[in-house]
Amino acid sequence: FPQFHNLQELRHSASLANKVFIQRDYSEGTTCKFQTKFPSELESRIERTLFEDTVKTLNNYYAEAEKIGGQSYLEGCLACATAYLIFLCMETRYEKVLKKIAKYIQEQNEKIYAPRGLLITDPIERGMRVIEISIYEDRGSSGSSSGSSSVSGSTAR
Amino acid sequence: MSAVMITRKVRKWEKLPGKNTFCCDGRVMMARQKGVFYLTLFLITGTCALFFAFECPYLAVHLCPAIPVFAVLLFLFVMAMLLRTSFSDPGVLPRALPEEAANGNVPAGQRPPPRIRNVQINNQIVKLKYCYTCKIFRPPRASHCSICDNCVDRFDHHCPWVGNCVGKRNYRYFYLFTLSLSLLTIYIFTFDIVHVVMRSMNGGFLNTLKETPGTYPLKLSLTVLEVLVCFFTLWSVVGLTGFHTYLISLNQTTNEDIKGSWSGKNRGQNPYSHKNIIKNCCEVLCGPTYPSVLDRRGLLQEDTLISSSNPVPQTTVSAHKHTHALFLIVVSSFRHTDS
Numbered sequence: 001f002p003q004f005h006n007l008q009e010l011r012h013s014a015s016l017a018n019k020v021f022i023q024r025d026y027s028e029g030t031t032c033k034f035q036t037k038f039p040s041e042l043e044s045r046i047e048r049t050l051f052e053d054t055v056k057t058l059n060n061y062y063a064e065a066e067k068i069g070g071q072s073y074l075e076g077c078l079a080c081a082t083a084y085l086i087f088l089c090m091e092t093r094y095e096k097v098l099k100k101i102a103k104y105i106q107e108q109n110e111k112i113y114a115p116r117g118l119l120i121t122d123p124i125e126r127g128m129r130v131i132e133i134s135i136y137e138d139r140g141s142s143g144s145s146s147g148s149s150s151v152s153g154s155t156a157r
Numbered sequence: 158m159s160a161v162m163i164t165r166k167v168r169k170w171e172k173l174p175g176k177n178t179f180c181c182d183g184r185v186m187m188a189r190q191k192g193v194f195y196l197t198l199f200l201i202t203g204t205c206a207l208f209f210a211f212e213c214p215y216l217a218v219h220l221c222p223a224i225p226v227f228a229v230l231l232f233l234f235v236m237a238m239l240l241r242t243s244f245s246d247p248g249v250l251p252r253a254l255p256e257e258a259a260n261g262n263v264p265a266g267q268r269p270p271p272r273i274r275n276v277q278i279n280n281q282i283v284k285l286k287y288c289y290t291c292k293i294f295r296p297p298r299a300s301h302c303s304i305c306d307n308c309v310d311r312f313d314h315h316c317p318w319v320g321n322c323v324g325k326r327n328y329r330y331f332y333l334f335t336l337s338l339s340l341l342t343i344y345i346f347t348f349d350i351v352h353v354v355m356r357s358m359n360g361g362f363l364n365t366l367k368e369t370p371g372t373y374p375l376k377l378s379l380t381v382l383e384v385l386v387c388f389f390t391l392w393s394v395v396g397l398t399g400f401h402t403y404l405i406s407l408n409q410t411t412n413e414d415i416k417g418s419w420s421g422k423n424r425g426q427n428p429y430s431h432k433n434i435i436k437n438c439c440e441v442l443c444g445p446t447y448p449s450v451l452d453r454r455g456l457l458q459e460d461t462l463i464s465s466s467n468p469v470p471q472t473t474v475s476a477h478k479h480t481h482a483l484f485l486i487v488v489s490s491f492r493h494t495d496s
Contacts, residue, residue: 014488019256026276026283029429030297030311066445076443080333083237092446106483114486127251127450129293138491 014117017137021130022055032062034123034131041135046116054108054120055131058101065097098124160464170453174252175307183453185244187320188305194243194320201239201338204386205232208345211376212352212383219355224348231341238334239319246449247324248310250291250299258292281428298429300412314411323411326447332405335398342394346387349380408437
């Protein structure tokens with residue numbers, strides 16, 4: 001079981017210290033938008049502007065997907081005229097934007113977050129409720145607090 | 158002591174909590190009780206079958222051949238909308254994983270955290286309630302369906318006729334179903350009456366009885382049956398369509414209407430309404446088609462460990478995805494800072 005062994009090795013090197021959940025911002029209604037407030041747990045790990053850029057770009061992507069305008073009307077009417085069978089062969093606009101979002105998150109993780117020991121989980125894997133950011137700690141250098149993956153909000157550092 | 162690890166790939170729908178039934182390897186999602194849904198199917202297909210078999214030949218010849226053609230198209234549209242409403246994910250919100258739910262948990266002895274969160278939406282305070290089953294704060298307009306045991310986004314109601322909840326993702330299909338079914342019922346009802354009137358005009362009841370002595374009483378009774386079914390269906394379905402048209406124009410859900418969230422002393426304060434009937438209709442009917450967040454057909458790896466010392470197999474389910482590669486980057490970044 002080679003995959004099993006690799007993860008065992010990896011788990012010895014870095015451990016999950018905490019998870020931060022960026023909540024939804026409902027101030028403008030039920031459209032998908034996340035709060036840009038910078039969480040305190042990330043203060044030492046990443047620059048505020050980088051984080052805000054990521055969330056703002058994600059919010060823009062979601063706004064683009066949920067925009068109600070000429071293109072969405074056209075898509076809606078055309079789909080209705082074909083009794084929505086057209087979606088068996090065509091991708092909806094939302095699905096196209098979700099693919100773009102997945103690529104963007106992958107890119108951000110590779111370039112910005114993973115080198116800082118953080119990983120962003122795509123909100124769609126959490127029901128579009130939260131952006132989950134996992135904070136990893138270097139097991140080799142951290143002291144007595146390593147080894148456990150307890151996620152209470154008041155982890156002593 | 159020996160241990161055996163059995164790995165098997167399962168689809169995510171097999172591990173979903175809640176009381177839904179899934180078919181076609183996760184492609185179809187419905188509620189558990191489907192009896193009334195089968196009744197709906199039977200009534201629609203049965204009445205239409207009778208119409209096509211007994212009325213349409215006469216009407217096509219004596220009136221216009223386009224009549225059955227239009228009826229067929231309308232019937233197909235009704236069935237497509239019904240199946241789409243019944244088989245799709247209404248907008249179920251997945252349950253929170255332990256780490257997300259733990260954000261609100263405190264050790265015993267301390268005061269429990271508030272289970273109501275106030276948010277301001279378009280200058281209106283809305284209370285978000287905490288769902289104890291799903292361990293989440295319900296987004297605005299979401300509600301927990303006790304029949305399906307899921308929180309559903311923009312929950313309208315649970316419809317037994319359709320065998321599923323009606324929520325954000327399938328509301329427009331539900332509305333188009335009731336609308337097209339109203340049209341189909343009116344259509345069949347009208348042409349049944351026309352058929353009976355034409356037959357009696359063409360020479361009176363007695364004459365036609367002489368022509369087809371064996372079959373006419375049967376045909377007449379079937380026509381009467383269709384008329385009765387259509388008559389009773391008409392009142393309920395047309396009424397329902399009218400009710401939902403009213404709700405759409407105000408951008409409200411059935412759930413909100415029943416609870417009286419935006420009526421009475423709260424009238425005119427619906428923060429989701431655009432205060433414009435056309436805009437409200439466009440948003441609900443021509444808005445974006447939301448994706449399902451459930452990922453029913455995604456793959457999970459189920460590892461079952463059976464050891465001789467502990468005969469009870471321990472199963473862990475995990476999703477080994479591309480985070481594996483990202484995790485390597487995290488680890489290598491720590492190595493860099495070390496060296």
